[in-house]
Amino acid sequence: MASHRRPKQPSRARVTVLTTAAAAAVVLSAQAANAAPSEKPNKDEVKAKVDALYEQAEQATERYNGAKEKQEKLQKEISTIQDNVAREQEELNKLRDGLGSMASAQYRSGGIDPSVQLFLSADPDDYLDKASTLDQLSSQQVEALKKIQDKQRELAQERAEAAEKLKDLASTRTELGNKKKEVQGKLAEAQRLLNTLTAQEKAALAAKEARASRSAAARVELGLHLGSGRASAAFSAAQSQIGKPYVYGATGPSSFDCSGLTSWAYAQAGVSIPRTAQQQANIGTRISSMNDLQVGDLVFFFNDIHHVGLYAGNGQVLHAPRTGTVVRYESMSTIGGPFMFGVRV
Structure with a gap:
């Protein structure tokens, strides 16, 4: 047997919500249809933006120039230090050879002085700190050992300075690379803007x-x-x-x-x-x-x-x-x- 019930009517609140939503959709559609497309900047606006980018690029360029100059200066200083180290190492070798000749002469005349023998097998720095041993050396040997000690200290100082400058150089090269990228980035952005012009x-x-x-x-x-x-x-x-x-x-x-x-x-x-x-x-x-x-x-x-x-x-x-x-x-x-x-x- 067929039902005679009437279909359930939507509530007044539901009708209101649906009506409001539909109206909002119509408004948004109209706004979207009427919205003007984004305008292309004119040549004067492009020029103003490009000029600003060029100014930023020049600021970065001056920082790049400073880093480059520092790099070149460090390279020259390092080269000078390395030349000094090589020369001082050669002088140290000659001093050691001279002391070795002294020891050979002693050996031929009756044996190597124990103090000289000890030097030849160990670092003289520690040895010369023991003042009691100086009595066992001739004045010529003492002078030779002191010269060797001084030369070794000079070499150590020069090498430490070179190591510090090499670290500074590595840091400067990194800075130089960063500044170069910054300049290139600004110039590329400026060129992109210029390419929008006819x-x-x-x-x-x-x-x-x-x-x-x-x-x-x-x-x-x-x-x-x-x-x-x-x-x-x-x-x-x-x-x-x-x-x-x-x-x-x-x-x-x-x-x-x-x-x-x-x-x-x-x-x-x-x-x-x-x-x-x-x-x-x-x-x-x-x-x-x-x-x-x-x-x-x-x-x-x-x-x-x-x-x-x-x-x-x-x-x-x-x-x-x-x-x-x-x-x-x-x-x-x-x-x-x-x-x-x-x-x-």
């Missing part, structure tokens, strides 16, 4: 930079009055490199980074200055006001002093700016970081 956008940015460089060069010619001396010679040397590419860690003559250019330029003037911008900032006479700068003075930028160039007169600088550029003139107001001070070498 050929037309890249050309527009390049043209803008070229116009700025020409304008800076024109202002240099208007305000350029070369003096005499090494600053003038260094500036002239740097001028001869205009157009050479920026390469991090490079010191010329085919490519440069910022401190590589300044150190190379002064070297051509017969003046040796340190390798990195921070080191160069601590030499010569500091010039606080831009109004007191002279052509060829070193000029430093950014709070951490990671960029340096040569003052070109009339508010311009001659420098190696960053990756993707060449040695060129530029207004000091467009470097991207504040002018900190100058240095007259």
Whole structure:
């Protein structure tokens, strides 16, 4: 017999929940449909991000340069110590040979002195500490033993110093590798951003930079009055490199980074200055006001002093700016970081 029961109706609460959920789904769908896709950054935004990455890369480059310079210095010091050790070892061998000849002479004349025999079979350091045995040696033998003792101590000290410097060298090489990876990472990220630009956008940015460089060069010619001396010679040397590419860690003559250019330029003037911008900032006479700068003075930028160039007169600088550029003139107001001070070498 068929049932006449009515089907159970959903509760009012359940209907409310379902209705609310359906409405929310409709709203979310509408939002998703109407949401604008993420916009591609324009060329000016890309340039700003790329410039920031290049600045970070230059900071890392200066740290890389410092580690590289330290590595080269340690290698020279280690080489000198190793040469000293080899020479002192040879001198020690000659002293021992001399004492051995003395013992042979004693043997031929009636036997080896017990003290000398003991030396030949043991370390003289411990032996010479026993003052009572000195009476058994001739003055010549005492002198020979003391020379050997002193030479052994020198050798031990030199070898210990070499071992410490080798440890420092290993640590510096690790630091150098890390800094290199940091620079390469920043440059790769900058290149990835640049690759998002069209050929037309890249050309527009390049043209803008070229116009700025020409304008800076024109202002240099208007305000350029070369003096005499090494600053003038260094500036002239740097001028001869205009157009050479920026390469991090490079010191010329085919490519440069910022401190590589300044150190190379002064070297051509017969003046040796340190390798990195921070080191160069601590030499010569500091010039606080831009109004007191002279052509060829070193000029430093950014709070951490990671960029340096040569003052070109009339508010311009001659420098190696960053990756993707060449040695060129530029207004000091467009470097991207504040002018900190100058240095007259």
